[in-house]
Amino acid sequence: MQRFLPFLAWIGEIRNSQVLRADLIAGITVALVLVPQSMAYAQLAGMPAYYGLYAAFLPPMVAALFGSSRQLATGPVAVVSLLTAAALEPIAASGSPGYVAYAITLSLIVGLFQMSLGLLRLGVVVNFLSHPVIIGFTNAAAIIIATSQLDKIFGVRADKAEHHYETVWNTIAAVPTQIHWPTFFIAAGAFAIMILLRRLNPRIPNVLIAVAITTALSWLIHFEHLETVTLSQIGNKSVQEVVRDEITLKREIPELDKAIADAEKTYQEAHKKYGTDDSRTLLAQHMFDTLKLKRERRIKTVKADVEEIKKTRFDHVPQPDGATGTFYLRGHVPEGAESDGRLWRIRSVDGEQLVMNGGGNVVATVPKGLPSLALPKFDVGVMLQLLSAGITISLLGFMEAISIAKAMATKTRQKLDANQELIGQGLANIAGSLSLSYPTSGSFSRSAVNINAGAVTGFSSVVTSAIVIITLLWLTPLLYHLPQATLAAVIMMAVVGLINVKAVQHAWKAQRQDGIVAIVSFVLTLAFAPHLDKGILIGAGLALILYLYRTMQPRVAVLARHPDGTLRDAEMFGLDTCKNITMIRFDGSLYFANTSYFEDKIQERVATRPELKYVIVLADGINQVDATGEEMLSHLGERLHAAGIEILFAGLKKQVMDVFQRTGLYQSLGAERFFRTEEQALDHVWKKLGNNHEVDCPLNIVCQVTPSK
Known part of the structure; x- marks a missing residue:
């Protein structure tokens, strides 16, 4: 039975009070790191921050119960989050309902692929990704992850370009004119707290303390600073027209949907009655296609305009009595009028009411309660589109997990089964897809915290999941004022450890060709970002070619x-x-x-x-x-x-x-x-x-x- 239910090998050990106490302490300690870190990684993946909590809900528990490693801490990780964003951003807008649905489907694909490899005893497949390729990719990924958070550190909005380095340049160029100083100081404070506490004592939960202090400060100083205004308070006609256009679109969509449904019905009837090549069938098909195209173009145009005005900055001229006045485009304040000195932007549009943000960005409302359990929608077209990304995430995520698990197994002298670990990671991702999670993997930093805190069995991860459940049920209101700048600082601190120049130097000394593979993988991953799969595939291909060359x-x-x-x-x-x-x-x-x-x-x-x-x-x-x-x-x-x-x-x-x-x-x-x-x-x-x-x-x-x- 232990082959199918690996947790039976250790479940009896927690009857020992010392083991139970050690696992409880370790589980709580990991949860204190996981809760803020998971929200930060969800943000990195392009998801709303609270989806990180969903990814930290079932996967840690399932992976511990069905994997072979007793101390591996599973959940959201930086590299997998980055790969998720890289896979989904070309096909959907970050944070949109479609994007979230794709991410959940991607988790299912990753889980099915990993579990299939494990059941077929094909764990050796990961060996095709050589160590130099992983070194080069990981170093590049760490730089990409860190630089992707610059806009949140400085509180600026920059246009996303085709290549990541162009986006970084746009962000840096926007800093002198758009920097939001309170956001920058919040981020700098979070960095200072985490660095100082880590130097004082690594066992102190520096991430949790930084999150708690900056969240309390955000609440005290009204860091977000929201104002709800009417459309008439926007002193620019072009902005008003865009908002009215969106209002009109919301009215048009039901009518367009009804017209499309009627046209589809007419086409199907004509096809059944007259056949494919009849002119009446072709005319009905043309009408159906035209209406669908009209709907898609209309939505795309309006959404693009709304996104553009959300990037725009406004100056606010209050009324003489201090009440909310008029908002003008930056630099277009009428002569003689005096602004309040803040940089405002549109947070959201709800009918003719706009929510204006004059401060920094916070996590905002986190839905209370556990995510609903449901199967992702099966769309063969979407699954085929995401298949290559799913395979890449499966292999890289598992390589990260198994390397961590091997290191801990050596230390604890426990038996590790790579194929069983694949099954555990696969089941964790499948369970995650049922609870609105995006892909997860084993975390190096949290696994280190887990084993250093004294974890003996997988029960520590069960405890971690229980703490996340408590957070979702009762503690979500406390997360509203958590600054996104703090989460960006958490991400940057977490990925610093991924940069390992010595590993590249070591590969060069061991075999110059391996050093070349590591450097090429590093450079190409940076150059092709956000299309990370290209750098990995070329690096892996080069490693195989050089291997063949050596053996020829x-x-x-x-x-x-x-x-x-x-x-x-x-x-x-x-x-x-x-x-x-x-x-x-x-x-x-x-x-x-x-x-x-x-x-x-x-x-x-x-x-x-x-x-x-x-x-x-x-x-x-x-x-x-x-x-x-x-x-x-x-x-x-x-x-x-x-x-x-x-x-x-x-x-x-x-x-x-x-x-x-x-x-x-x-x-x-x-x-x-x-x-x-x-x-x-x-x-x-x-x-x-x-x-x-x-x-x-x-x-x-x-x-x-x-x-x-």
């Missing part, structure tokens, strides 16, 4: 006897070789990409040694042979035999010998061509050549190492 020309060494009695590389150590015998060592698997290289090296040796009689292949470095390699050896043996040269093999591994026996190469060459050791092969050759040759052959030099005095 493995090391081939001609061996000779070293004075110490061992066989060494003759060229490297300047050793003499035998004119009748050549010993060649091949360091690598023999497969289709390098068979020609191996054959060329043999032929090159044969061409430079006219008196050559025997070629001994030291095959202890050959781990695998494919059909191409076996075929090449068969033909090579025939050609050498025709030239009066015999090829012998020494040290063949069992899996390679099995291939030779199955294909008949062993039988065709003859059992006398295969030897367990190189010395046995040499003894055989010397007997064939005669004893005099054994004395003269450099391969038989007696050890000349001088004994130490």
